[in-house]
Amino acid sequence: MPHVLVVDDEEDIRSLLTVFFRKHGHDVSIATDGQSLFAALDAQHVDIVILDVMLPGEDGFSLCRRIRATSKVPVIMLTAVADHVDRVVGLEMGADDYLVKPFDARELLARVKAVLRRTTQTGAAATGTETRPVLSFAGWRLDIARRELRSADHTLIILSSSEFDLLLVFAEHAQRVLTRDQLLDLTRGSAHEVYDRSIDVQVGRLRRKLDTDAQTPSVIRTVRGGGYMFTPAVRRG
């Protein structure tokens, strides 16, 4: 059972998140400021930290950097400021993901799952010295933290949130056949799934954005007997 540490100075948000995560099968600890945060980290094994930026005393950015200095535990930051600068600062500080208040609880759950999946797969979270996680394939660069896809000529390709999630799942399971059920399962929990759309539609949209011309075979191959395979080799960095 994954252990979540929620750091927020708002009593209500702490208790609501606690109830929500417990309901979805997580262990939850809480902390209200930097001191109790590090005390909680020392006291037990924590799989992921959900960290509010606006805290009394030392702010979330600074705390995130201090966590990174000593631990590899993944961090998702919560902020009240929908600001690009803030977002970039958070990522520079070593946060693994970033959500703007008011966020959807299911969105947060999906992000927690995605971050946990990534970090357990690679065995560790990004450390402070490491650059942000980036996946490269066939000339494309997928910046996981920034949730950005760029082409070989550095052009930014706009992806919807669910397209990004699906592409990330593909890239993390490259050259393996994934059934529709598996894909649904891996991307499930995302708030963007509320409009019952089929995986096929999503794949179609991704192909349209990734396939530059009709001659070369698609990066996402349809596998007979129900499923898709992401064909290019993926490497980190």
Add this chain to the structure above:
Amino acid sequence: MNVRLRAPDTIGWRIALTVGAAIIGVLGLAMLFNHLAGPTARETALLDRADDTVRMMDAASAIDRPRLARAVRIESKRAEWYPAASPVARGLALAQPPDRDSDLDSWFLTEGRQRPRVFFSSDDPLAADIQLARGRYPRAYFLAVELGDGSWVVFIATQRDWGLPQPRQIAVALGCVVLSILAASVLATYFLAKPIRQFAEDLRRIGGDPRAGPVRESGPGELRAAIAAFNALQAQVRKFVEDRTLMLAAMSHDLRTPLTKIRLRGEFIEDDDQRASLFRDVDDLQAMADSALSFFRDDYKDEDATVFDFAGLLRTITDDYGDQGQPVLYSGPDRLAFNGRPFSLRRACMNLVDNALKYGNSAELQLIHSATQLVVEISDLGPGIPLHALEQVFTPFFRLEQSRNRGTGGMGLGLTSARAVVRAHGGDIALRNRECGGLQVRVTLPLVA
């Protein structure tokens, strides 16, 4: 005593200087004119010789005087002598000098007293009266000096080349005066008007942006005072806007915590429909706070420009709306690289699509591009916008037909901030009602290599 070396630079002072300069100019010209018109050094020498001649003739006996007079040649000037009984002498004796000619004051003295003398020209009535000039000297100056016995010596000089008739002399003098005054005032007003023009130009340049820096103070004192007052006013407005933005930012920020709580509590609502509509309400509230904040803060200025796929952006918008069951169509190229701020432009486009859906029930996006610009046309099938309101709809908080608003989000800032973003990219937004009905929003953006 503290002596002010620099005169105060005020408009009054500048005008005074102008008037002074004009007067000095006129006086200078007049002196120059007099100098040209008055006797020269050479003429002074001639007057000396004329003076000698008068003394000589006064000393000579009456019998010798005509011969003496005929013998006199001073340059081209000749002399004539008229006995006291002659009509010319009688006429001259009766004549009052037309005016005292101060140029001649130092000549023709006898025993410390001035000899009566008359200076006149052929044009003067006197010449006609004494029947001297008729025929012989149509254009000449005469200098008549009375000798001790009442007889007169008349020196005759043909008129000087520069001599002008009276009206023309007046015309020349007037012309000089007018010219010098004009020159002085044109120069002065140029230097007075220049800083005022500069001020107006600065005002136009900073436009309505309260964040623009202060206008440089220059020009005369009164104008500098006006600029200082303007700068103070602008600073006040800036402070006001900043305070208001700060307040809005704080409100929008503080709103997020209760909204987050509402969203989290919403997770515990069992009824899916109720939960979904609660979330929609929260989203609307948030969108309103965000749009107000982003409008007042112009936060597109914080986003970095990058090369991105504009066609992909429109496609993503189309797909997102399609997933929500909204009829949005896209036609255009598959790819189009554009250098700009993707999030701001995405929000701007979404504002426009939102409007099309809200008032026109559908949206058709078309992307066209040439080598220099791209055009996005967003067309709907709604009622369009009355001609008189086509520009008005861009004003903040303006809403067309309040009653038709369905209360779904928006504060009347969508078009305003969309245009701000597009203009920040060097483009513009134009609205027009389509012939076949509905509104077409045309966004043009320059493509830079």
